[in-house]
Amino acid sequence: MDRLRLTGYAVAQLFLAFVLIVLAVVWIVGGALVVVWVGLGILAGALPATRWIANLHRTMAARTLGQPVPVPYRPLPPGGFVVKARVVLADPMTWRDLGWVFVAPVVGIVVSVLVLVLLLAVVTAPLWWFLTPPLMTARAYFDRFFLAYSRAEKLEQRVQALTESRAEVVDHSAAELRRLERDLHDGAQARLVALSMNLGMADAAFDEDPERARQLVSDARAATTAAIGDLRSVVRGIHPPVLADRGLAGAVEAIALDMAVPVSLDVRLAGRPPAPVESAVYFGVAECLANIGKHSGAAHAWITLTHEAGGGDRGDGVLRAVVGDDGRGGADPSAGTGMLGVMRRLAAFDGTMSVSSPAGGPTLVTLEVPCSLGQNPGSDSSSPRTTPSSEPA
Known part of the structure; x- marks a missing residue:
């Protein structure tokens, strides 16, 4: 482990410890002034500062431990201050960050000063060589304890999410x-x-x-x-017959052929996913293509179907479908019922949908579902296949 790099983290964390002390005072003052509304503005400024500093410590902890420490905040929905404030207040990580703000300065100052003293004193230099890695590793575990969910908490959240998606x-x-x-x-x-x-x-x-x-x-x-x-x-x-007969790749190609917009298809699947997953992804892609035809004003669209082995939480891989277009952009998945229906379909299989659609395009919709692939008798889908599915009308 690079001791000089860890010592650099100790210096940074010593400086950030004093910043956290100031930030803790800001939280206390803002909380006290909430009753006269001034505190809301103070807290609105303290929150992003807290998350920024917490993310710095997550990055240092991840590099120290050699393990990812993901950013676990709930995404903020579109809407005004009240809507976003509700999500922030309901996010357990907001309160874990707040608790961390009040205890991290003490730990940060003690550990960082100890590492620096051991380095600066000639007599203790050997102790610095041996003690710096365990000290900074302990500090990283401390930060991860507050700033990331444990495995049990992740399982509880997953059970809760699956319960809600099942309903x-x-x-x-x-x-x-x-x-x-x-x-x-x-x-x-x-x-x-x-x-x-x-x-x-x-x-x-x-x-x-x-x-x-x-x-x-x-x-x-x-x-x-x-x-x-x-x-x-x-x-x-x-359940479209073409899906049962030709699988996901053939079924997606069939609906792409009916599009007035030219659609390029890139398939990299070594087999077929389970039938329910196949159906959910098919209808998701179909909804995306329908939106492209109705709303995007695109001149070209593309679909990529891939499977990443061993990428899911259960170790069985992730089926990924990306549908893109070069249209006007600005797509809002919460504005209509179609994409919300796609989210519900995917959520039943612990899947997700993400949308990137800046104004002016391009729009990218990514559907991901954890699953394994079975055999695909009668065809060889292991090799990449790129097909222009239609020409301009």
């Missing part, structure tokens, strides 16, 4: 069942009722008016064709 998926499934019921009632069922009536009238008219009977049979045939089309549409909404 959302149950609600979404109930809504989907109601939609299917409406589609069947208003579509195929109505056409089948009309078919039955036409056949009944044709049967009654056969002897007296054969021409009328033939016309009714012809109408019944048309109603049958329309009813079959409605049923196929409902089935595609549940």
Whole structure:
């Protein structure tokens, strides 16, 4: 371990310890003045300063321990001060940071001064060589204890997130069942009722008016064709046949071919994900492509499908789909129900969706789901495949 680098961390942490003392005073004053509203402005300034200094210590702890110490803050939603303040106050890490602010200066001063004294005194230089790594490692563990969640806390948060996502998926499934019921009632069922009536009238008219009977049979045939089309549409909404037949890559390529915007497809999959995951990612990509066609004004779009082995929390890898376009940008995933539905689908499998869409573009939507890949008999998907799926109309 580089002792000079660790000593440099000790110097930095000694300076930051005095900054934290000032910051602790600011928190106390701001908290006391909240009753007269002035404190809100003070606390609004103290919060980002605290997080900035905490992130510096997370970085030093990660480099000292050789292990990542991730930034665990909850993302701030779009909205005004009140909306963001609620998220900040509900974030447990806000309060852990606050506790750390009041105890870290003492630890920082003691450890940093000890390391520097051992270095500056000629007699204690050998002790500096041997004691600096364990001292700074202990300081890093101290910071990680406050500034990062433990494994048990991460598991509790994951259970909570899965519980919430399961409730959302149950609600979404109930809504989907109601939609299917409406589609069947208003579509195929109505056409089948009309078919039955036409056949009944044709049967009654056969002897007296054969021409009328033939016309009714012809109408019944048309109603049958329309009813079959409605049923196929409902089935595609549940699980597209092309997805079952050709897998995720083939199904995504099929919907990309129907786009008026040229879409490039890059597939790097060595097998097929589980069917439920495959379906969730397929519908997510389909929703992204629909948004590109309706809102982006893009001249070109692209899709990348990859699988990173061993990248998930469970060690089974991560399936990643990236859908991008060169349109106007400014996409807001919370503005409509379509992307929220995609989030709910993915959350059921511990998956995530992230959107990067600055004004002027490009827009990138990344869908990630932890899963392993099974065998993909009959095809070799292990090699990269880049396909321009359509040409400009």
